[in-house]
Amino acid sequence: MTAKKRAPQSAPYEKGAWAHVFTRAKGERRYWLIKSEPDVFSYDDLAAAPKQTTSWDSVRNSSARNFMRDGMKKGDRAFYYHSNAEPSAIVGICEVVREGYPDSTALDASHEYFDPDSDPANPTWFMVDVKAVKKFRTPVTLPDIKADKALANMALIKVSRLSVVPVTAEEWEHICKLGG
C-alpha cells in the first residue's frame, strides 16, 4: 500500500470569501461564468452540438471543480466567456441542465486529461452539463467589463485564471442589458 496522495481539495473560497455561493434560498437561481477558448470550443460550437448541450469536462482546478460539484444547480445560468480571444468577451448565456457528476475524462486512461490519481470510487474531478440558451447580439468584452464601475468586483476580474467563477444577480442583470 502506497502512501495516500494529498487530495487536491484546498481552495481559496473555503477560507471564507465565496462560501455564500454554495448556499441559496429555496428556489433561488444562481449565476456563473464559464470560460472556453473559442478555438477549442466556442459558443457557436455549443449551439451546434446535439441538444445544444455539452459536458463541461476536463477542468483540472480544484476551485472550479468545487463550483461545479457543489455550487451549480440545475436551472442555474452561466455566461459563456471566450478567453484568449480577440477580444475576450462574454458572448452568450447557457443553462446548467445536469448537476455535478464525475468527469469521465479523468477516469479514462486513454484520454488526454486522464488523472491516474483520481480514485473511480471517489473521483477527484467533476463536470456539469450546460445547454446554449441565447447568444448575445453584442458581446460584452473584457475591456467593456473593466471600464464599467458596476462590474468592478466581478470574480472574473478579481480572480483571474479560474475557468468557472460565480456571478452576482446584479452583475448578471447588468451584463444581460449590455449584451442584448
Add this chain to the structure above:
DNA sequence: GCCAACGTTGGC
C-alpha cells in the same frame, strides 16, 4: 510545514 521550482492560464 515551509518554500522554491515548476506548470498553467490568459491578458496584453
Add this chain to the structure above:
DNA sequence: GCCAACGTTGGC
C-alpha cells in the same frame, strides 16, 4: 510570444 499570477509538487 512574453510574462504575471497563482496553484501544485516535492525536497527538506
